[in-house]
Amino acid sequence: MRRLIKYGVVLASCGVLAAACSSSSSSSGGKGTSTASGVLTIDNESGGNWTCDFNPFNLSDISFSLGNVYEPLVFVDTLNDAKTTPWLATSYAWSNGNKTLTFTIRNGVKFTNGDPLTAADVVYTFNLLRQNKTLDINAVWSVLSSVSQQGSDQVVMQFKAPAVTYFYYIADQIGIVDSKVWSKISDPVKYPDTNPIGTGPYEVSSTTCTPQNIKYTANPNYWVKGEPKVGTVNYPAFLTNDTANTFLSAGNAQWGSQFIPDISTFLKAQPAIKWWFPPVANVSMFINLKNPLLSNVAVRQAMAYAIDRQKAASIGEFGEEPASNQTGIVTPTFSSWLDSSQAAQFGNNYAYNPKKAISILKNAGFTMGSNGIFAKNGQPLSFTIINNGGFSDWVNAVNVIVADLKAVGIQVTPQDLSQTTYQDKLYAGQFQLGYGSETGGPSPYFELRQWLYSANSAPIGTPAGSNFERYASTATDKLINEYPATTNPATQQQIVDQLEKVMLADVPVIPVTESVDWFQYDTASFSGWPTPGDPYAQPAAYNYPDWGQVMLHLTPAK
Secondary structure, rough: OOOOOOOOOOOOOOOOOOOHOOOOOOOOOOOOOOOOOOEEEEEEOOOOOOOOOOOOOOOOOOOOOOOOOOOOOOEOOOOOOEEEOOOOEEEEEEEEEOOEHHHHEEEOOOOOOOEEEEEEHHHHHHHHHHHOHOOOOOOHHHHHEEEEOOOEEEEEEEEEEOOOHHHHHHOOOOOOOOOOHHHHOOOHHHHHHHOOOOOOOOHHHHHHHHEEEEEEEOOOOOOOOOOOOEEEEEEEEEOOHHHHHHHHHHOOOOOOOOOOHHHHHHHHOOOOOOEOOOEEEEEEEOOOOOOOOOOHHHHHHHHHHHHHHHHHHHHHHHHOOOEOOOOOOOOOOHHHHHHHHHOOOHHHHOOHHHHHHHHHHHHHHEOOOOOOEEEEEOOOOOEEEEEEOOOOHHHHHHHHHHHHHHHHOEEEEEEEEEEEHHHHHHHHOOOOOEEEOOOOOOOOOHHHHHHHOHHHOOOOOHHHOOOOOOOOOHHHHHHHHHHHHOOOHHHHHHHHHHHHHHHHHOOEEEEEEEOOOOOOOEEOEOOOOEEOOOOOOOOOOOOOOHHHHHHHOOEEOO
């Protein structure tokens, strides 16, 4: 889950790393803090035990290391008008008609093994992704043409076309690694990285991680003087919402990031724990488009009409996550991007209409059998749907979907899996239907790109960075590639309108509920939390690299 707000800001401004706006010795070459204290415990149900892998280029591992162990070049605050904060880069500049991006790399930063961070490490990191496509989660090399060093401390990135929109992926979403360490790794794609060497405020290793808990400890030589202030961060694993919620309600954790039904009642005994749920993306039903039956657009359209999104949001999420719409535009966050007139042409944005679903299937040549299931040429509309069995809200929402589809003659059998098995199958495309979410970004374009860009996908059996349904369209790819080439808001709106049309006409994915940042925070134990009045980062612990920014803001209570 993650990201939102309209993107377009390209000038640096200051955030938690205030001194980072200059290259003064107060922000670089510091010795962190010898006074870090207190223990912060995160409460976020995973649906499985930890693997203790921290590879920052592996989609299954990145959320455990990017931001707190590995650091990116610049932080983009998507909850605050895409405000940028220098991180490992002190500054950046676009030139050559927005086809060249130059970063100045911070001096005085060291990896936790003592190696100095250099511009060469940044160049190495990006070329590592070029050489290993599976590691290029956001397909940045679909637009990059080269990354090279200039002088002693600058990195120059050349793009095939104007690419301002890609700043978010380039600067915010890629952790910089030590070239001296990673150049010795024989297979970086399969590398678990159990003892990560980063520049971040926290350290972790195979000795401080177990399947039940990840223990992060303050980096005593962190380059920002006086940071971090929190000495230890514990991240216990929870198999279900219920156990995680009970743990939080008992006062055993200070940073919650999970769904809690009837939250005001459940946390009544903990008045110091507050909560905030900003909408950021969608929770969707992914449809494997390589399946012969599901490749039929009529089947997908029928499914979209058959699902009662409001009921799924009410029963699955207790109304704490709103219902989605078929365009995928999250409202009210991105309401200005929604093409309402276009959506109205498709049954009021695929409003719940089981009669319409049945009519579409009949017109497509499907016949309902005596068992109440539609079939064509002897092939019944019978599928399985994979889900993270530890997420009780997702399990309940899928149960609504299963009942809705059965009512229109489509049989779906849920498979509630452990976190690891679920992720492996979803990423590799080894499913028929799958329930889940992707991260989104600073505007609707980013989530639409994740869903629809063929460069993000991969052959069945190979993990995809996104586009788990394996959608491919030359015309749609062209639209996605045209968006970064312009900074004109009207042109960007027109492109997003056309991508909405793809969602409405082709139905490659069915958004069901809006994905909010689940965030509960203990105001008695720590100060400095992000709030609606100070949204300096996305607040949930599963957001990367944002959680690293939150850790740097927090101060233990005296």
